[in-house]
Amino acid sequence: MSREALDELKQQIPLLDYLQTHDWQPAQQLSRGRLMGLCPLHEDHKPSFLVDPHKNLFYCYGCGRGGDVIRFAELYHQVKFPQALSLLHQWRGLAPLLHEAASFYRMQLHRHGGAVAYLHQRGIRSSELIEHMRIGYAPGGCLRGWLTQLGYSILALRQTGLVTAAGYDAYTHRIVFPLEGNLYGRSLSAAAPPHRFLPGAKGGLYAWEQARRYPEVILVEGLFDYAALWQAGFHNVTCSLGTNLNTRQFRQLCDGLRTVYLAFDADTNNSGQKAAQSLACRLGKHGVHARTVVLPVGHDPNSFLVQGGDARQFQSLLEAAQ
């Protein structure tokens, strides 16, 4: 393999993404975006594993090992250089597979009236929005056949989590939203767990590249909230997929001068408000101006807009945010 091909591979596989899909979590943030966490290469009890996402390098102060993503794969999987390369190629190859699955689910959406009716019920009507979010539907029982016919191996399908160990489609009767390196599936059936992700990291903030251009950004916790706001004309919206931001998402919010409006669910037990307040405080320490939006109790941005609220009323909530 040429030097150029190696460099290209390393560029396509950010070390931090690779670590996060192997369940590594940073414990501390250091200067210049560097991160510190427990070392995945030795029995570590206090964080000694340093990652520099900009340089794409790691170093462990405990076991003294360090290097790039290829070196990490060698040490982590305990394999030699050529085998580490093939593991990394395989990891990179899963991205096209997710893309293919998302396209298939998009084709299915309009063939299933129940799925479209569910979207309507959640206020998603505009075809522009469905296109923008690339929303699809997983009927179940047909993805595996489609992808194997395209030449993908069952092994690869299992590796992404699209197909279960027993060989069935993992997503059944779910609305599907493609994320960066993952697919979120919302169940239509009340009997199944409502929220599902494929194994691996949930990725960064949703549609961050678009939202980050605005001086004021609205952060919501769910994709249906994102959808309702986007449809109401708020295109400066992003979503963290839950109230717990991963390190990557937090760093994204801090990557420029802006005001962040935290519009989490107004749960009756106050958990959304508490999460918003603690996040606002953390953001404040990083020099980001955050304001907490107070919705009527029991509402999230989606229900607020779907059950009679309009863009002007939501704008008033933004203006009243502390």
Ligand SMILES: [Zn+2]
């Ligand atoms: Zn170590």
